[in-house]
Amino acid sequence: MLVALRASHEHLDLDVLDALTRGADTLLSALGEVQAERAEEQAVLDGWVVVSTCNRLEVYLDTQRFHDGIELVIDAVTRTSGLDRDLVSLCFDAAMDAPVTRHLYEVSSGLRSVVLGEAEIAGQVRAAYETARRAGTTTSLLHDLFQHAFRCAKRVATQAPVGAAGRSGAAIALDRAAAELGGLEDRSVLIVGTGAYARLGAADLLRRGAGPIRVYSPSGRTPGFVERHGLETVGPEELEAALAGAELVLAASGRGTSLFPERFLGAGRTVVLDLALHSDLHPLVRHLKGITVLGLADLHVSTRDGDPALVLAREIVEETVEAFRLQQEVRRVDPAMAALRREVADSADAEVDRLRREVSGETAEQLERSIHRILAKVMHNPAERAKHLAETGFADTYVEAFHTIFGIDISADAPEGDRHDAVAEPSEPRPAGWMRVDHTVPPSAAAELARAAVSGPAAQQSPTSR
Template sequence: MLAALRATHEHVDLDVLDALTRGADTLPAVIEELQTQRTAATGAAPVVAGQVVVSTCNRFEVYLDTDRFHEGLDLVIDAIARTSGLEREAVSLCFDAAMDAPVPLHLYEVTSGLRSLVLGEAEIAGQVRQAYETARRDGRTTSMLHDLFQHGFRCAKQVATQAPVGAAGRSGAAVAVDRAGIELGGFEGRTALIVGTGAYARLGLADLARRGVTDLRVFSPSGRAAGFAQRHGATIIEPDGLDAALADADLVLACSGRGTSLFPEQFLAAGRTVVLDLALHSDLHPLVRHLKGVTVLGLTDLRVGVDVTDDPALVTARGIVAENVEAFRVQQEVRRIDPAMAALRREVADSADDEIDRLRRDVAGETADVLERSIRKILAKVMHQPAERARHLAETGFADAYVEAFHTIFGIDISTVRDAAEASPGENGEGGEVSPAGWMRVDRTVPPRLDGEVAAALSSADLGRVALREGRCPVDADAGSSAPLDA
């Protein structure tokens, strides 16, 4: 079955997201390691067949092809607790989970930029594609995950061309530069310092150059400024020149994501400065925001400035998303009958081979070849109609009826995906797992392993006091409400 976990800017503070995503690059390997350990210890079959991890500035999501929903979630939460260093119970408070239909709906909205901080921004489609390609190269995808993401990429392209909304396919960096231009009163004669050499740095520098900023400087805490500056026609700032560069800059684009590298004392001589703080793992010391003459615009500030109230393009975009969700569903229904059709083809082919072998014992040479071609051509025509009928039944929701009839007529027993799901043990050892209705918080989907109050578990974690605003759990945007810790 298809399942997913998500922690996004819609549900948790960015500080929490930052804590959760530390070590996210190792998460796929850790999931596999934990699964191998459990399989060796229990002798049970692996629960997760495939996985794709999407980790960006605004979201941390894991998409699974899994045989058992609750065990799959349990495995991923354990893995995230290990990679992030946070308490398991705290991690489960921060993630929502869902299975089947809500999953493609969410992914296609994400990939189309409809769930971004900057509505309609362009980077997210590329980030999701990169996450999928990484999983594919590492051998962690399945046919279902392949179908899921390919439909998502087509959906994003359709939305961008047929229903541009919000930022209309522009980057979040470009929207941030827009905001900076308003604060500065224009870019003519301005000096810009870019801290970092990643995607946001590249996009921001290119956008500033298009707006006529010629004094562009680059500083890299990791020491990679030279190559980046040479490729983009900027001036390199060495570590010993950083303070002077900050004093000269009208605009600072801070997006290295390597942690605090810009401190309050470095801005004391800066005068009027706008700082775009665009890394999830911020480059800025928190006190920089309180300096006189320094305006800091962070990721959450980018929500402002995109008004899509009653935007007909948004209605069209959501219609496109719905169409792709349905196309994915139909494709999976068709795939469910593939084992039955493959079995029928094998049965027919084996019978044909036996008959052709018998024929060749009686007839030789070109005559036998002609007869073999005729037999196989007839069988292909005979098989065409059942195959087309099977596809139609699957597309219209009658795959189970086809497989049952197939078993009755041919005596070949084919278990479908739905059959397997219904036969899997539930929480109490009974048949069938309880499917969550839409997205729900993971701690309510998979009961915590340890006894005691969940709130106490959260407060013991190092993300505790900064994690959740006003003592509340992550908000479920789909439900439109949040739950207190003692719920």
């Protein structure tokens, strides 16, 4: 089944999200390690993709069991973040099936970003999927899910541009800085960091005629960055002087505090764009006279609900959700059709072999081609009918009829990672939408709580009543 866990700026303070996402670059492998340590006969997770950005940490699962899959993710995030397990549970929401699909397509299209409609998120989602694919943690279900996400994001960007209309968050931040400074042309700039926001910011600053532009990198990656963009390098010993001379500081390294209040004591009127989730700025910098700090939370760009572009964007999302659902329904009859094609092909090959023993040369070639043309025509209608029945909700009926008519067992046809039931196992309740992880109670625990409820006042201490 398709399951996801999400923690984002929509539900969490950015400081909490920052703590949760530390070590997220190792979460993909940590999930595999935690699953291997469980040493179960059958793996709970068939596949997983981790999407970690400045504003969210989300894990998409192809899992055999809902609650067990959630538990594995919570264990893995506890390991990578170093946070208490109960706190991690409080940070995540979880859902399965259609709500997961809808959420990913809204995220990929920039409809759930701080800067509505921003451009970076589609690339970040694609990069997350490619990382998982290279690591071997994707399945056909996850492949289909993310391919539809990419198509949805492209359609929204071209047909229904909303909010930032496909512009980057860095560009929006620079708009705010320009408003504060009365324009950016010929403004002296210091960029801290060489990551995505720094690259986008540098390119945009050059287009706007800002300069001089200098770069300081706590990671020491400045030389290649400044060479590509034609900028100036700032060494550690020059940082205070560079801050004193800058009218705009774009802080986006994400490597932790490197800009302390005392470094700004010689600065005049300065706008600081604090764009890293793991802030480069000491909190007291915001209280210094003459310093204006604009953080991620200050970049909110929205639009009214009735905006025609937003309405169309949401329609595109819903169309993509339905397209994915139909594709998965069709995939449920694929093993049956594959089995039938194999049966037919094996029979055809046997007949061709018999003919070749009796007829040779060009005649045999013509007979073989004729047999395959006839079989292709015979198979066309059943294949189209199977697709239609699957799309209209009769996949199970088709597969049952297939067994009855042809007597072919397809239970072992699909690879282990490609088998997906339409519903959760009967003993496990099916969640209706997104819910906080600490409120998801496995059936066994629910039964224990129910027994406790009728046994006395101790039942009032339910662990899920937080």
